[in-house]
Amino acid sequence: MTAPRRIRPGDVVLITRRSTQRQFLLRPDGLTNEIFEYCLAEAARRYEVGLVAWLAMSNHYHAVVHDPKGQLPAFLEHLHKMLAKVLNVRWKRRENLWSTEETCVTYLPTFEDVLRKVVYTLANPVNDDLVDRAADWPGASSLRHLLGKRSIPRRPRLYFKETGLMPENVELAVTLPPIVSERMSAESWASRVFAELDKKERGVRQARQINGRRVLGRKAVLRVSPFDSPVTVERRRELRPVLAAQDPRVRIVELELLKRFRREHESSRLRFIHGERDVEFPPGTYRMRLWGVQCASVPMAA
Numbered sequence: 001m002t003a004p005r006r007i008r009p010g011d012v013v014l015i016t017r018r019s020t021q022r023q024f025l026l027r028p029d030g031l032t033n034e035i036f037e038y039c040l041a042e043a044a045r046r047y048e049v050g051l052v053a054w055l056a057m058s059n060h061y062h063a064v065v066h067d068p069k070g071q072l073p074a075f076l077e078h079l080h081k082m083l084a085k086v087l088n089v090r091w092k093r094r095e096n097l098w099s100t101e102e103t104c105v106t107y108l109p110t111f112e113d114v115l116r117k118v119v120y121t122l123a124n125p126v127n128d129d130l131v132d133r134a135a136d137w138p139g140a141s142s143l144r145h146l147l148g149k150r151s152i153p154r155r156p157r158l159y160f161k162e163t164g165l166m167p168e169n170v171e172l173a174v175t176l177p178p179i180v181s182e183r184m185s186a187e188s189w190a191s192r193v194f195a196e197l198d199k200k201e202r203g204v205r206q207a208r209q210i211n212g213r214r215v216l217g218r219k220a221v222l223r224v225s226p227f228d229s230p231v232t233v234e235r236r237r238e239l240r241p242v243l244a245a246q247d248p249r250v251r252i253v254e255l256e257l258l259k260r261f262r263r264e265h266e267s268s269r270l271r272f273i274h275g276e277r278d279v280e281f282p283p284g285t286y287r288m289r290l291w292g293v294q295c296a297s298v299p300m301a302a
Helices: 030-046 072-090 111-122 186-212 217-225 248-273
Strands: 011-017 048-058 062-065 106-107
Touching: 011 072, 011 111, 030 062, 030 072, 048 111, 062 072, 062 111, 106 248, 111 186
Parallel strands: none
Antiparallel strands: 011 062, 011 106, 048 062
16 A cells, blocks of 8 residues: 655645656747646646746656645646646546546655755756756746746636636746745745756766766757657656755654654554544645544644
């Protein structure tokens, strides 16, 4: 059985979701970018989720988000459902758009962990030798939003009704979680991210020169068929981290807290299925709370 996912108001997490069969169903172009940005912004507004960073690769996406209300599962369900419906119409296909593997959600406990994963997200196409600089990536990315730029994605006409319930347009912008905003201004945060990103790009460029690797390039990315898949062999049975803490002291504490949550959740679950209906589940329990089962409360984040 899959381990229960702990959902706590105020957490900052890294999300990764891959397309089915590793197909390039998120391959960037003007329309695909518009679809991704509209669905992302609408889902974030609907569930009051803060978007810290995002980037859509051709066959997966990464996003760092702040979940002040503890509604991450609902946000992910809605986002992935809307993207799948619209992109299936976009590519004239049926069946599942997303891989059957579970969405990877990784908790980021410290400022340094958030910064590291924001840079990782934005540098993803550089790491994969698709472009030389993050700014060259033609897909949806929060890079241009770092300095306060806001965009207004319009409702994609190829799927949504003009008279439907989905808004005609939504605002897409970077928001800073308290773990960042209490430490520095938006301008200082942007400068720090750009500096770390530049360092990352220079390191990858140097390694590429040493190893003789070449960049695929922006034009080649745009020419790829959305129904193709990478020719590289996918590594199987890799770890799917639920926690990314660079400081070993923080990692030890957070892992113990997570283990305690899982032990208490399992104990409560067994008592519940054996008829003890008034058992209380530990703080961070999500699904059972939606079903009306008694759960210890988690303080709501500001």
